[in-house]
Amino acid sequence: MHKIHPFLWFDGQAHEAAELYVSLFPNSKIVSTTRYPPGSPGGMDGQVMTVEFELDGQRFTALNGGPHFKFNEAVSFVIDCEDQAEVDRYWDGLIAGGGAPSQCAWLKDRFGVSWQVVPKALPRLMSDPDPAKAGRVVQAMLKMSKIIVADLEAAHAG
Numbered sequence: 001m002h003k004i005h006p007f008l009w010f011d012g013q014a015h016e017a018a019e020l021y022v023s024l025f026p027n028s029k030i031v032s033t034t035r036y037p038p039g040s041p042g043g044m045d046g047q048v049m050t051v052e053f054e055l056d057g058q059r060f061t062a063l064n065g066g067p068h069f070k071f072n073e074a075v076s077f078v079i080d081c082e083d084q085a086e087v088d089r090y091w092d093g094l095i096a097g098g099g100a101p102s103q104c105a106w107l108k109d110r111f112g113v114s115w116q117v118v119p120k121a122l123p124r125l126m127s128d129p130d131p132a133k134a135g136r137v138v139q140a141m142l143k144m145s146k147i148i149v150a151d152l153e154a155a156h157a158g
């Protein structure tokens with residue numbers, strides 16, 4: 001178990017978010033759920049307070065803490081993908097139901113959490129020792145929302 005793990009603040013959707021995430025990532029599960037006790041402020045009695053879950057062995061905690069704090073792009077989760085099929089699966093699953101694509105592999109899921117869905121080909125092609133090839137890859141990536149590996153490879157080839 002990692003000594004440090006992410007703690008995510010939601011406004012009532014912690015369990016729904018955890019369910020989505022564990023459905024997308026292999027070797028993932030909801031570990032435990034706690035509920036607000038009787039007499040909790042804001043009429044939260046009996047509602048989900050926290051959800052502990054694991055995504056491919058990485059522990060997370062999700063809290064239903066109310067509307068006080070919102071997610072933003074200052075923090076995101078990077079998914080290292082083997083190939084285009086894996087990019088497509090995570091991308092489509094995370095924007096489903098109201099998520100929004102952004103630019104250069106970034107998206108926000110329907111809960112407002114930011115993700116980067118990155119194929120392993122992207123850093124490999126961007127770090128080519130030939131600056132012209134690497135530059136073409138960067139320029140191609142800057143025009144993309146979801147990363148298309150075939151288009152990166154075509155840009156690399158010139």
